Amino acid sequence: MWADNQQREPRGEESDGGLRRRATIHDVARLAGVSRQTVSRAVNDKGEIDPATKERVLEAARMLDYRPSRFARGLVRKGTVTAGLVIPDLMNPFFPEVAAGVLEAAEQRGWQVVVWDIRTDDAREREALDVLSHQADAVVGYFKNDDDVLARHLGGMPLVLLERGPHQTRFAAVGIDAAAGLEQGIAHLVRTGHRRIGMLDGDRLDAPGPRREAFLAEARRHGLPVDDSWVVLCPEHSVAGGEAGMERLLAARPEMTAVFGFNDLIAVGAIRAARRHGRQVPADLAVMGFDGLSLGELVEPALTTLHLDKRRLGRLAVEQVARLRAGEEPLSGADAWVIPELVVRSSA
Amino acid sequence: MWADNQQREPRGEESDGGLRRRATIHDVARLAGVSRQTVSRAVNDKGEIDPATKERVLEAARMLDYRPSRFARGLVRKGTVTAGLVIPDLMNPFFPEVAAGVLEAAEQRGWQVVVWDIRTDDAREREALDVLSHQADAVVGYFKNDDDVLARHLGGMPLVLLERGPHQTRFAAVGIDAAAGLEQGIAHLVRTGHRRIGMLDGDRLDAPGPRREAFLAEARRHGLPVDDSWVVLCPEHSVAGGEAGMERLLAARPEMTAVFGFNDLIAVGAIRAARRHGRQVPADLAVMGFDGLSLGELVEPALTTLHLDKRRLGRLAVEQVARLRAGEEPLSGADAWVIPELVVRSSA
């Protein structure tokens, strides 16, 4: 036993490689003078082991700083599920809330979640998938890359897309019913006397997203004098982005009396820009957001917005993953949608 | 050997258990009529393989929906590092920013991060550790449990504590130099004529944290008429919590002319409560926060605060983990501290 102890110390070891080889169950077994099986029993707190030997084994394990390999363990014990969560930007308060929903639902199922913050870089989307396809059992997240690109980097791993309408992708998805939201939103603006309504969009100009489409559709439905030229792009999705966009929109459409923001951050930026230009909100200019961030309650005037249950969004996504894994049909249509709810505060 | 082969086939198949046994490299090999080795070469894109067979193998893999087991792979290919990140509350904008720093640094090292949102429940801290001790190689995070409790649930796994002074724990840590921050903060308030300064603390009343201690120390140093009775507890760490605390503090100390918040959320709550009570900020009452959330720039008046580089906090924590893993001494003292920086805006 002492001999053993000696043996395994200085081995051939590249001496000071920095961190040396982790102790295995075998090392512990030898040091304790028992079989690997007995070590396993001791470490995993199984019965059928003499308390004395158990203590001896545990002591040996402690000395060697032994910790079971999660790989070897996972190989023999099935059931450890790891999901990947891919998020465009953790600094945007919207996403932590979705993430909280994902984490919550995943934990209930005993899954772990490894998180990737893409920082709104399409190339990093692919990198994330490349890694996750090796390390995760499924992925949920926001992606800008096309279905084909995604599939190529997925390596057959199940994917659940967040915030895409169910017909825009062949993957399972959890969406937001933008149309239902804009219907309430525009109706409210029209009801309060607005007709010249602008929009600060967040999607690419060449690729109109559901929010812009719904916005334009509702505008048409109400016969508003509004078209593409009333839409300005905010590539940044932040307060600063909203301010910048609003500057341009005010210049292009000074007759505008109300503006709809792609999200709350952008809408807050719009408020700030409007005020800088001497416009009172909502008296001279009404502003409406989308998302329902708690931040909107704090600014002045408080932001009227289309509130979203973001946690539910995350929970739903996990549910979709579960269905995929079970070989069931994923939820689709209204069951996989989150519906915005108009929250009227002071800004519109 | 052939007998073995037969035995391990899925013959019996529990038919429709929902999700059936995942295809292994072996299954692909059989379907493609090659050896497992050849399959490995094909899927891993190694050379030394006939393009034709490669395509045949890949096709077989596709049909079987084959994906290599990350466990088996991890077993033979070393080097995949997984860190656990334990966070008290993803809804508090402070923590996503720290998380972003952790994620960023981890990714640079090729590590993955599995995230746990504790939702400020001490019991869940332990659960998280119990799981992570089996699934991660190291943990960084915020913990309220004592060192001993943590050690018990750690199973020998390296831990890096966030936001604890280096002498309050025997674990490696990354801290915030609250004293340096409060020195600037109180000096500013005193300079602008305040002497009756209150504090809305976030830590437990019985366990004064570094911020309260630094606050009281600075108050003493400046000879202010301030003691424990000027400190009120906000258990909630949110805007609502700050409002509630401020109500009590205003009642207890109506002569107060300035208040220091445990964090920006609480400080914003203080502003709101103060205004509801007819006090102008900062004219009648100055308010100072701690953290430097971007939210503070959006409220009115904009929040004067002790700004923290939260991303750096996260990055430092990862660096500490790396040192631990390398067997090096973790950074300590000033090297492992983040120093707040006074940002003067309108609220004080």
Add this chain to the structure above:
DNA sequence: TTGTACGCGTTATCAT
């Protein structure tokens, strides 16, 4: 170019 044989670290099954 393809296959054989072995090892990776752990647990389960069956003996003893």
Add this chain to the structure above:
DNA sequence: ATGATAACGCGTACAA
């Protein structure tokens, strides 16, 4: 109570 042996699924020398 303890130990031997066989998987678990994959990668990699080495042989063919």
